[in-house]
Amino acid sequence: MLARDESDLKRTPLHALHLARGGKMVPFAGYEMPVQYPAGVLKEHLHTRSHAGLFDVSHMGQIALRPKSGKVSDAALALERLVPQDILGVAPGRQRYAQFTNADGGILDDLMVANFGDHLFLVVNAACKAEDEAHLRKHLSDACDIDSLADRALIALQGPKAESALAKICADAPSMKFMDAGPRRVAGFDCFVSRSGYTGEDGFEISVPAEHAEALVTQLLDNPDVLPIGLGARDSLRLEAGLCLYGHDIDTTTTPVEAALEWSVQKSRRKGGARTGGFPGAEKILDQFERGAPRRRVGLKAQGRAPVREGAALFADADTGEAIGKVTSGGFGPSLNAPVAMGYLPTALSGIGTTVFAEVRGQRLPLAVAATPFVPNTYKR
Amino acid sequence: MTTLYTSDHEWLHIEGDVATIGITDYAQQQLGDVVFVELPKVGRTLKKAEAAAVVESVKAASDVYAPISGDVLEVNDALAAEPALVNSDAAGKAWFFKMKIADKSELGGLMDEAAYKAHTA
Incomplete structure (x- = not known):
């Protein structure tokens, strides 16, 4: 773009x-x-x-979602029509990671949602902000005023x-x-x-x-x-840190379950929850929670020194067979002093420690499926 | 010893029928911190303009092209072990490989130092 x-x-x-x-x-x-x-x-x-x-x-886009009723819970419930997250449960003064989903269960954008007491404050990706704002206006204008904080x-x-x-x-x-x-x-x-x-x-x-x-x-x-x-x-x-980059690790073709973002979907929105479903693609996404998804985003650690970059095809075998997945982000991790990557693999091959091969300049280089984050996070919880 | 340059920011030290090849200080500045170098196999026959080596920064991978045709005589294993040499000493210790010059007439298309300076100015 x-x-x-x-x-x-x-x-x-x-x-x-x-x-x-x-x-x-x-x-x-x-x-x-x-x-x-x-x-x-x-x-x-x-x-x-x-x-x-x-x-x-x-x-990045900064957007205020102001409830027409004056009650922030009405803005939260309205936003829950567009995301699989529990927004009603975000307490005043707190923030939560979310995704806008589409009817196929894919991800239109990922975002942060904060409860500022009388309204919600959203931070969205730069490349998506015009579409996100139009999406919010189209679907939430009955309940919210949508303010672009440009x-x-x-x-x-x-x-x-x-x-x-x-x-x-x-x-x-x-x-x-x-x-x-x-x-x-x-x-x-x-x-x-x-x-x-x-x-x-x-x-x-x-x-x-x-x-x-x-x-x-x-x-x-x-x-x-x-x-x-x-x-x-x-x-x-x-x-x-193992964090997704929109347009690379997640996009309209990847669901939150495929993207290994299950942790970001609270129980209240899953099957049996108080407000189950009700967001675009809910049927497919909630079904994947029950039965699993065909593929999964994983961390990948190269065994050699050569960085494996976005777009590299992944194979199960060192010298035969068709591609089974691809790298969606990859490069050199300066703190690890080693190459690191993320990509999608068939779920059956997504277990930690599984060896796969990435094609780099005509050669298949071994990679191990690894836990993320690659570098432990240091959040003050 | 003569030093020649390509428009792709490689340098060649010419001694007899052997050329030692590296990338210029200008090139390393453009690349940023180099974290990986892949060198050709000794004995490989390179054609002019063929991808011969790879140099990677944190952000991106770039090819190093054979500036002339010839066989690879020797590669700099110290560079493969310590890719940051490209940043600290591009014109010296960070040589990539040595080639036997197959056709001296190919050297005629390369730049001398003054022409290269003008090229990067």
Whole structure:
């Protein structure tokens, strides 16, 4: 989904800051975004795991879902028509991971849903945000006003030093637990803060009015523990954390069960639950919960040093047979100092430790099905 | 010893009928942190412009093409063991492989240092 030429590309409120810090800008989901800074992907990745990394994710969509009745539970019940998650059960000040599904049980997008007390706050993927907003308007306009919060930037602060760095400008930060979310004052600005992220590390995401984004980020970057991190390391960090990238590891052809995201579908929405079904593709998805799915997303560890990348075909045998699956994300994991990948395999071959082979430049390289996350997460629960 | 360059950012040190081949400092800067290098087998006969080696950064894989035709005489095993040499010493310790020059006339199509500098300016 790259824009045809650079003049079509949108810029985030932090564009000037990226250039001033030497960011190497590339087109991504219609935006001009930093893929790396002068430190480079490897150092940026390792710095995030040892100290703290700051990411501009302002290209992502921020949407407020305001109940027309004034009761947030009505917005939650409305949103449950589009996602297989228990949204009614998201307590005020809490956040939950969800997916928009389609009639075939596939995933239209994955998102975060927070309960801000009087409305819901959603964060969706950049490449999907126009479609997501149209989807919400089409199906939820009876119950909700749908506000696109296009005038806000979104930044992520991730890593073991994220808490101490944010605490200097947000006194509430240390008391937040993983997946707490809500309005907070940060550096004197009215922000929305959640204790979450996309790296497997403890950390925060901060939504800030666009006009204050640079001032807030500059204060965080004044801390020597905090380095700006580009999209390159964002991808290697989330891959080591075993987290899905929409359009790669999950899409309209993969169900939440096939994608090994069963943990994200609460009992209340499954068969026998208080609000079973009632979302697009429910029949297929709930049937897969009972009977299993034909294929499954797995983690894959290469036995050699060669990275196995997205698109590589997977085989059961070292030298014969047809492809049985493919790699959907893959590369080098700097913290593991080894190649890591994710992909889909027939469920019968998806057990931990199973050896499969990936075709790379005409050769079949052995991989072992491995548990994810590859690098243990450090969330503050 | 003469050093020549290709438009694909490879360098060749020419000594007699042997060419030592690597990638330029400009190329390593574009690639970023190199984490894997795959070298051709000794004895392989390479045709000019054929994919001969692979260099991979965290983000992506890139081919290194044979800049001329000839047989592979020797490969740099130290580089396969320590791919980051490409970033620290692209023009020196991070040589990729040595070739026997099959056709000296192919060298005529390559750039000297001044021409390469202009190419990357």
